Amino acid sequence: MQPLNRRANKADPAPSRWSWRMQRLMLTPLFRLTVRAGVPFALSLGVATWWLSDPNTQQAIQDTVAEARASIEQRPEFMVNLMAIDGVDEGLAQDIRAAIPLDFPVSSFDLDPAAMRAQIMDMAPVREASVRIRPGGVLQVDVTPRVPVAIWRRPEGLTLIDSSGALVKPIARRIARPDLPVIAGEGAAEQVDQALALVSAGAPLGDRLRGLVRLGDRRWDVVLDRNQRIMLPEADAVQALERVIALNGVDEVLHRDIARIDLRLPHRPTVRMNSTATEEWWRIRQLNSGTE
Numbered sequence: 079m080q081p082l083n084r085r086a087n088k089a090d091p092a093p094s095r096w097s098w099r100m101q102r103l104m105l106t107p108l109f110r111l112t113v114r115a116g117v118p119f120a121l122s123l124g125v126a127t128w129w130l131s132d133p134n135t136q137q138a139i140q141d142t143v144a145e146a147r148a149s150i151e152q153r154p155e156f157m158v159n160l161m162a163i164d165g166v167d168e169g170l171a172q173d174i175r176a177a178i179p180l181d182f183p184v185s186s187f188d189l190d191p192a193a194m195r196a197q198i199m200d201m202a203p204v205r206e207a208s209v210r211i212r213p214g215g216v217l218q219v220d221v222t223p224r225v226p227v228a229i230w231r232r233p234e235g236l237t238l239i240d241s242s243g244a245l246v247k248p249i250a251r252r253i254a255r256p257d258l259p260v261i262a263g264e265g266a267a268e269q270v271d272q273a274l275a276l277v278s279a280g281a282p283l284g285d286r287l288r289g290l291v292r293l294g295d296r297r298w299d300v301v302l303d304r305n306q307r308i309m310l311p312e313a314d315a316v317q318a319l320e321r322v323i324a325l326n327g328v329d330e331v332l333h334r335d336i337a338r339i340d341l342r343l344p345h346r347p348t349v350r351m352n353s354t355a356t357e358e359w360w361r362i363r364q365l366n367s368g369t370e
Contacts, residue, residue: 157183159215166221170203174219177201186211194219202245228270229255231262231289241274243267263292272315276300279316282323286332297342305352306332309340318344 226238238246338350
């Protein structure tokens with residue numbers, strides 16, 4: 079009986095139930111990956127989150143990043159030392175400098191060329207602009223200004239306009255730009271091309287041509303000295319003005335006491351005399367009729 083008892087007391091070599099289950103789980107790839115990588119990652123993430131949640135730690139990180147960024151941005155190769163403006167006169171260049179005040183030297187990282195270009199484009203005398211940073215620390219501004227071609231007389235005053243009718247800048251007096259024609263009236267700025275064509279056709283009139291007036295946004299009146307006007311039709315206005323100039327070259331009709339030449343009806347042009355000529359005409363007619 080004694081040998082049997084010794085065999086009964088010997089330990090069972092089979093694994094326990096929990097050990098067997100753990101061994102089975104370790105044979106599962108997903109569980110093994112979770113234990114070897116997921117648990118350490120979760121612990122590290124928890125520790126990092128706890129450490130970063132400290133306000134002092136956050137401030138220290140921000141200060142370190144700011145110092146590193148400043149050390150890079152303030153390097154000499156990234157500094158802009160001056161602004162160069164090309165394509166405009168000194169007056170407009172000064173206006174651009176005033177619109178974009180910069181305290182040089184300034185880091186190129188602190189400049190926004192797109193925003194500066196938009197700000198320059200908002201200026202009335204500027205037609206096109208480009209802003210870029212040139213090598214050597216130069217902020218290059220290339221500007222294409224609007225070229226005034228006429229003076230628009232408005233209730234607000236005299237304003238220079240370009241070929242598209244856009245406002246360039248106001249002027250105090252007509253004599254400031256004696257080389258440009260004067261236009262006035264509703265819709266005159268939108269018909270600059272037609273106005274310039276009329277001015278070109280009226281060149282033989284010389285200094286007698288004072289300007290053009292747009293009426294009802296439909297047609298033009300040519301204003302001459304001596305308070306004379308040539309009332310042009312809506313269509314073929316240039317040809318009508320050329321006919322009047324040709325007639326004046328033959329009969330000098332514009333040198334007579336005429337206040338208006340009305341060409342609004344091409345098949346029936348009319349002439350209106352001024353008050354002095356009208357009174358003289360009536361006086362002569364009464365003399366001829368024997369009433370005086």
